[in-house]
Amino acid sequence: MPADPRLSPDDGALPRELDVVIIGAGPAGISAAVVAQALKLRVALLEAGEKAGGQLLRNPTPILDAPGLDVPTGMAMADRLMDHLTRLGGQVRTGGSAARVHAASGEVEVSGELLRAKFLLLATGARPRTLGIPGESGALGRGPSPAARRFGDLYRGRTVLVVGGGDVALEEAALFARICERVFLVHRGSELRGCADFRAAVAAEPRIEVLLETTLLSIEGEAEVRGARLRGPEGAFDVKVDGVFICAGLAPNSELIRGQAELDAQGFVHTDIRQRTSAPRLYAAGDVCAGSAWSVAAALGQAAIAVKDMERRLWRDEPR
């Protein structure tokens, strides 16, 4: 399809009156832009980072569970999504974090410029949750990510500590146990939460030592991790470990709309089945949404649902 110059000005400037401004160019945001471009909506796609792709850029492993998009790495998927957008004449504006959103008026401030659109789509994704403990920023692994698959060889025959009690933590511990001499699995609750298969895998592995009702207090070591300080039911104690992997879940990037739309207790955005938020012009898609599946396929689908609903409302000329 030939590019529509009205939608994608060659000089990189954006039309000020838009149908939709999409904030965040991970899989959800890029897909929303593809669908909007195919429907000939006037769209701006904003990305805070230097490159579009979101979490895909941090994934060097194959993505096997995104139908029709089987690619060798997350980066390759980001390129494929961006190629599609470019072929439709779309573009992304990178290197500019949306600094302020006014959902009621459809305004977004980016790099000192004010954009106005009939609809906004929040596709800002999520980031690994941190514990805020000493030594954490220098630690290598912070979940959720398949750290064992990525960094496994670095820890062959060594000792690692995995924090968390959910699926990601249990899978990491089980994978590390295949190559490490010893794995500590530290969970603050009184029982592991992960699914039955992962719990069974952990229970069957003698190299995993599960420490329940235990919290990580600090990570020791300068250039390299050397140990960790923990507090269990009988008080504080130290363990010698070579790596720490924190799988404490995701925190949503929803600060921009805090106070403007309903969020859950953790800050994820509540949406209805059309991806509408409680603010009339504002939609959300992908990992930033409450109940998110932490999945590329889900992000793509939600983005399409949102943009199709916007188009329907534009045709019905609402809101004005």
Ligand SMILES: Cc1cc2nc3c(=O)[nH]c(=O)nc-3n(C[C@H](O)[C@H](O)[C@H](O)COP(=O)(O)OP(=O)(O)OC[C@H]3O[C@@H](n4cnc5c(N)ncnc54)[C@H](O)[C@@H]3O)c2cc1C
């Ligand atoms: C290592 C790893 C492996 C994974 N493996 C798989 C897998 O095998 N299968 C699978 O389905 N999923 C996998 N995932 C999860 C998948 O990548 C995410 O579910 C998906 O990327 C979510 O897409 P998103 O667009 O909602 O958010 P994100 O990918 O998080 O993208 C959000 C984007 O918004 C941008 N942004 C944030 N704030 C602003 C702002 N204020 N202004 C402008 N831009 C902003 C961010 O810079 C980012 O680029 C994996 C993730 C990781 C990290």
